Amino acid sequence: MEFLQGRALLNAVGNLELTGAYAEALRKLGHTLESVACQEPDAALGNGGLGRLASCFLDSLATLNYPAWGYGLRYKYGLFKQRVTKYGQEELAEDWLELGNPWEIVRNDVSYPVKFYGKVASGSDGKKHWFGGEDIMAVAYDVPIPGYKTKTTINLRLWSAKAPSEDFDLYAFNAGDHTKAYEALANAEKICYILYPGDDSMEGKTLRLKQQYTLCSASLQDIIARFERRSGSNINWEEFPEKVAVQMNDTHPTLCIPELMRILIDLKGLSWKEAWNITQRTVAYTNHTVLPEALEKWSLELMQKLLPRHVEIIEMIDEELIHIIVSEYGREDSDLLEKKLKDMRILENVDLPATFADLTVKPKQISATVASEELETSEEVIHLDDTKDETKSKVVQKKEKQVAEPPPKPPKPPKMVRMANLCVIGGHAVNGVAEIHSKIVKDEVFNAFYQLWPEKFQNKTNGVTPRRWICFCNPDLSEIITHWTGTEDWVLDTKKLAELRKFAENDDLQTQWRAAKRSNKMKVVSFLKEKTGYSVSPDAMFDIQVKRIHEYKRQLLNILGIVYRYKMMKAMSAEERKAKYIPRVCIFGGKAFATYVQAKRIVKFITDVGAKVNHDPEIGDLLKVIFVPDYNVSVAELLIPASELSQHISTAGMEASGTSNMKFAMNGCVLIGTLDGANVEIRQEVGEDNFFLFGAKAHEIAGLRKERADGKFVPDPRFEEVKEFVRSGVFGPYNYDELMGSLEGNEGFGRADYFLVGKDFPSYLECQAKVDEAYRDQRRWTKMSIMNTAGSYEFSSDRTIDEYARDIWNIEPVALP
Structure with missing residues (x-):
C-alpha cells in the first residue's frame, strides 16, 4: 500500500x-x-x-x-x-x-x-x-x-x-x-x-x-x-x-x-x-x-x-482448507479438530459448510449428578399421580424451582x-x-x-540500501570508508565494511571519524534552530529516537527516563550535575496516527517536557529535549548521520524487525535497545560490547503480564517518583492522568502497563548510566561507533533481495x- x-x-x-x-x-x-x-x-x-x-x-x-x-x-x-x-x-x-x-x-x-x-x-x-x-x-x-x-x-x-x-x-x-x-x-x-x-x-x-x-x-x-x-x-x-x-x-x-x-x-x-x-x-x-x-x-x-x-x-477456499484439516487430523479427536478449525479457518465466527456441519458436534454426556437429579424428578412425577392434591401442589412447586429462567443469550460475535x-x-x-x-x-x-x-x-x-543511507546522505563518512577499505566497492558489496574492524583503534581513523560526525552534527544544529527555534550544543551527545509513534515502540519509556534524569539534576548542585551526567540533546520524531489518542498524548507529553527543560537556566546545555515536526525521509537523511546514540526500545517480541536500527548502525551510531526484531542480529554482528542492552526477553513477556494481572508486580520506587513528578504539574497544566494511568492497575483496557514500561524502567535507567560512562571516554566511544558501521554489512537490502x-x-x- x-x-x-x-x-x-x-x-x-x-x-x-x-x-x-x-x-x-x-x-x-x-x-x-x-x-x-x-x-x-x-x-x-x-x-x-x-x-x-x-x-x-x-x-x-x-x-x-x-x-x-x-x-x-x-x-x-x-x-x-x-x-x-x-x-x-x-x-x-x-x-x-x-x-x-x-x-x-x-x-x-x-x-x-x-x-x-x-x-x-x-x-x-x-x-x-x-x-x-x-x-x-x-x-x-x-x-x-x-x-x-x-x-x-x-x-x-x-x-x-x-x-x-x-x-x-x-x-x-x-x-x-x-x-x-x-x-x-x-x-x-x-x-x-x-x-x-x-x-x-x-x-x-x-x-x-x-x-x-x-x-x-x-x-x-x-x-x-x-x-x-x-x-x-x-x-x-x-x-x-x-x-x-x-x-x-x-x-x-x-x-x-x-x-x-x-x-x-x-x-x-x-x-x-x-x-x-x-x-x-x-x-x-x-x-x-x-x-x-x-x-x-x-x-x-x-x-x-x-x-x-x-x-x-x-468461501470456497475456506471449504478447501477444511477438507485439508479434516484429512490431516481426522474426526476422532473432536477437541483437536475444533481447535485447528478455530485457529486456521479464513472465516471467523461463521458456521461450517453443510457438508461439515456434524464435525464438531460432540456426543451428549450426562454426568452422574445430572442423571441422579433426573431420576429423582422422574420418581416424584410418578408419585404425584397417587397423592392428594396438597402433596401434589408441593411437588409441583419443588419441580418449578428446579426449572430456572434461561440466561440471556450473549450477542453473536461478528463474522470476519x-x-x-x-x-x-x-x-x-x-x-x-x-x-x-x-x-x-x-x-x-x-x-x-x-x-x-x-x-x-x-x-x-x-535490509536497507547503502546507497541512500550511507553513500548519498553521509558523504564525509563515505569518503573515510572508501579510503580505509581501499575501494568504493563497499557501496555494492557491503561485506567490505568489515575491513574497518582492524582499524577501529587507529588514531588517524578515529580523528577523521569524529570530525565527520561533528560536521554532520553542525548541520543538525542549524536545522533544529530553523525548525524548532531551539539552540543546542554540538558538544552534547545526540540521542535520537525517530519512528512512528506507538505504545509498543515505547517513546514513553524514553521520555520518562529523561524526566527522571531532569528530576535528579534539579536535586543536585551544578558541580554534581556535571560530574554525574554528560550533556545530551534528546531528539524525537515521528507521526502519531490521527485517531490514535494515546500516541498523540505521548507527542504532547514530549513537547511539554521539552518546553520546560529547554528553558531551565539551571540545566542549560546539559539536557535538551526536541520534537522534530513532520519527520520524513529527508529529515532522516540529516539526523541519522549526526546520531551518536539511537533508541530501539520496543517491548521484546513486538517489533518484527525495524530498519531504522540498521540505518543508524551503518552511520556509526551506537544502539540502546531490547532483544527485539533485528536488534538481536545487529548485536551479534557489531559485538555485544558495542550495543547497550536492557529489558525483559521475548519469552518472558507472557509471564510478566500474568504476574501483573495477578497483582504480584512491585514497581520500582524511581518509577513511582517519576509518575508523581509528572502529575505534580511541573510540565504544565495538561492533565496526564490518562497517560500515567495506562501504566497502573492490574487489568482493564488501556491499563495495566501492557507494554511493560514500568517493568523495564529500572533496567533502562541502569543501562543509560552505562551510556554516560562510555561516552566520557571518547576513544572507546569512537571505537564502538566504527564497530557498528563495520558490523552493519549484513543489513544491506541487496542481501535481502538476493535471498528473495x-x-x-x-x-x-x-x-x-
Missing part, C-alpha cells in the same frame, strides 16, 4: 554517477546542488518502516538487475503533514502534488476498470458473472527507479482512481444539483486521497477496503495483460507462475488471491483446480508484524456488500474474514523479517499452519548489454 521514497533528485544523480557533473552544471548557473535538491518535497506515498523498506527493495532490485516492478497507489494528500504546537500534534493535508511531480509519467493509455458492489449470477455458459454496481478506472502513473552503476531502470507503477466521463451527471448539473452531478467522480477520486484513512466509521472501513481492492485488481490486470501480450497467440497459463511472482507486502494486498482466482476462472475460463494451482504457485506473503490490529480482519458483511464475487471465492490466514493458505511461501520474528511467526502467530506446512515458512531479515530472488521468486538478474 505504501512506498516511502523520499526525494528523488540526489538519489537519481547519485545512482547514475552524475553527482559531480550535475553539481558543476548547477554551479555555473549560480546554484548549488544542495539548494536545488532542498526544493523537492518528499513524495507523500508512505509513512513508516514498511513503506521505506519497500523503497529500499526497489533500489536493490534495480541495482542488482532483477526484472521487477513495484505497484502502489498515488495518494494525493499522503498520510498527513504534521504540525506540532503547544496543543500537541495537528494534522494537515500534504501538498506534495500542488506543483506537479516531475518524476512521474502519466500513462493515460494504461487504465483498467475496477468494480464494487453489484450482484453475481451464473450465466448460460456456466460461468459466474459479476454485474451492476459501481465502476471506476485505475489510471497508471509510472515513476522510474534507476539502479546504481547499471543501465537498469525499473518501474514503480502507481494507480490513481477516476470515474468514467459518462458518470458525470450532466442532467443533474444543468438542473443545478451540482453535488449530485459530481458524486460518482468524487467517490472514485477519494479512493486515492489519503494513505490509511481513519477506519472508526463504516465509511472509513469501506474506503480502506476499496483502496486495497483497487491496488490488487488494477495491478493484477496489468500483470496479466503484459503476460498475454508477451505470450502472443499461444498463451499457456501453466507458465504464468514461471513468469510472474507476486509478493504481498503484509496483509494489505491479500485480495490479490481471490482477485487472481476471479480473473482466471471468470474471465479466462480456467477450472477451479487450475486457477488454484496457478495462484498458489504465483503468490507469496511477507508478514511484517505480530500486532493483532495489523493482522487484518474484515467484516464479512461489508465484504459481501462491496465484493460479492470475492466472498464466494473466499481473516486476511493473514488467507495469505498463508493462498501463497507458496510465508516469511518473517528477522530471525526472532520468524520464530514467533512459526511458534505463535501461525503455529497451526507451520505444523501443517513447515516447508512454507522462511526468514528474510530486512533465490528462495521465493526463483528469478535471475537480467543485465542490459
Whole structure:
C-alpha cells in the first residue's frame, strides 16, 4: 500500500554517477546542488518502516538487475503533514502534488476498470458473472527507479482512481444539483486521497477496503495483460507462475488471491483446480508484524456488500482448507479438530459448510449428578399421580424451582474474514523479517499452519540500501570508508565494511571519524534552530529516537527516563550535575496516527517536557529535549548521520524487525535497545560490547503480564517518583492522568502497563548510566561507533533481495548489454 521514497533528485544523480557533473552544471548557473535538491518535497506515498523498506527493495532490485516492478497507489494528500504546537500534534493535508511531480509519467493509455458492489449470477455458459454496481478506472502513473552503476531502470507503477466521463451527471448539473452531478467522480477520486484513512466509521472501513481492492485488481490486470501480450497467440497459463511472482507486502494486498482466482476462472475460463494451482504457485506473503490490529480482519458483511464475487471465492477456499484439516487430523479427536478449525479457518465466527456441519458436534454426556437429579424428578412425577392434591401442589412447586429462567443469550460475535490466514493458505511461501520474528511467526502467530506446512515458512531479515543511507546522505563518512577499505566497492558489496574492524583503534581513523560526525552534527544544529527555534550544543551527545509513534515502540519509556534524569539534576548542585551526567540533546520524531489518542498524548507529553527543560537556566546545555515536526525521509537523511546514540526500545517480541536500527548502525551510531526484531542480529554482528542492552526477553513477556494481572508486580520506587513528578504539574497544566494511568492497575483496557514500561524502567535507567560512562571516554566511544558501521554489512537490502530472488521468486538478474 505504501512506498516511502523520499526525494528523488540526489538519489537519481547519485545512482547514475552524475553527482559531480550535475553539481558543476548547477554551479555555473549560480546554484548549488544542495539548494536545488532542498526544493523537492518528499513524495507523500508512505509513512513508516514498511513503506521505506519497500523503497529500499526497489533500489536493490534495480541495482542488482532483477526484472521487477513495484505497484502502489498515488495518494494525493499522503498520510498527513504534521504540525506540532503547544496543543500537541495537528494534522494537515500534504501538498506534495500542488506543483506537479516531475518524476512521474502519466500513462493515460494504461487504465483498467475496477468494480464494487453489484450482484453475481451464473450465466448460460456456466460461468459466474459479476454485474451492476459501481465502476471506476485505475489510471497508471509510472515513476522510474534507476539502479546504481547499471543501465537498469525499473518501474514503480502507481494507480490513481477516476470515474468514467459518462458518470458525470450532466442532467443533474444543468438542473443545478451540482453535488449530485459530481458524486460518482468524487467517490472514485477519494479512493486515492489519503494513505490509511481513519477506519472508526463504516465509511472509513469501506474506503480502506476499496483502496486495497483497487491496488490488487488494477495491478493484477496489468500483470496479466503484459503476460498475454508477451505470450502472443499461444498463451499457456501453466507458465504464468514461471513468469510472474507476486509478493504481498503484509496483509494489505491479500485480495490479490481471490482477485487472481476471479480473473482466471471468470474471465479466462480456467477450472477451479487450475486457477488454484496457478495462484498458489504465483503468490507469496511477507508478514511484517505480530500486532493483532495489523493482522487484518474484515467484516464479512461489508465484504459481501462491496465484493460479492470475492466472498464466494473466499468461501470456497475456506471449504478447501477444511477438507485439508479434516484429512490431516481426522474426526476422532473432536477437541483437536475444533481447535485447528478455530485457529486456521479464513472465516471467523461463521458456521461450517453443510457438508461439515456434524464435525464438531460432540456426543451428549450426562454426568452422574445430572442423571441422579433426573431420576429423582422422574420418581416424584410418578408419585404425584397417587397423592392428594396438597402433596401434589408441593411437588409441583419443588419441580418449578428446579426449572430456572434461561440466561440471556450473549450477542453473536461478528463474522470476519481473516486476511493473514488467507495469505498463508493462498501463497507458496510465508516469511518473517528477522530471525526472532520468524520464530514467533512459526511458534505463535501461525503455529497451526507451520505444523501443517513447515516447508512454507522462511526468514528474510530486512535490509536497507547503502546507497541512500550511507553513500548519498553521509558523504564525509563515505569518503573515510572508501579510503580505509581501499575501494568504493563497499557501496555494492557491503561485506567490505568489515575491513574497518582492524582499524577501529587507529588514531588517524578515529580523528577523521569524529570530525565527520561533528560536521554532520553542525548541520543538525542549524536545522533544529530553523525548525524548532531551539539552540543546542554540538558538544552534547545526540540521542535520537525517530519512528512512528506507538505504545509498543515505547517513546514513553524514553521520555520518562529523561524526566527522571531532569528530576535528579534539579536535586543536585551544578558541580554534581556535571560530574554525574554528560550533556545530551534528546531528539524525537515521528507521526502519531490521527485517531490514535494515546500516541498523540505521548507527542504532547514530549513537547511539554521539552518546553520546560529547554528553558531551565539551571540545566542549560546539559539536557535538551526536541520534537522534530513532520519527520520524513529527508529529515532522516540529516539526523541519522549526526546520531551518536539511537533508541530501539520496543517491548521484546513486538517489533518484527525495524530498519531504522540498521540505518543508524551503518552511520556509526551506537544502539540502546531490547532483544527485539533485528536488534538481536545487529548485536551479534557489531559485538555485544558495542550495543547497550536492557529489558525483559521475548519469552518472558507472557509471564510478566500474568504476574501483573495477578497483582504480584512491585514497581520500582524511581518509577513511582517519576509518575508523581509528572502529575505534580511541573510540565504544565495538561492533565496526564490518562497517560500515567495506562501504566497502573492490574487489568482493564488501556491499563495495566501492557507494554511493560514500568517493568523495564529500572533496567533502562541502569543501562543509560552505562551510556554516560562510555561516552566520557571518547576513544572507546569512537571505537564502538566504527564497530557498528563495520558490523552493519549484513543489513544491506541487496542481501535481502538476493535471498528473495533465490528462495521465493526463483528469478535471475537480467543485465542490459
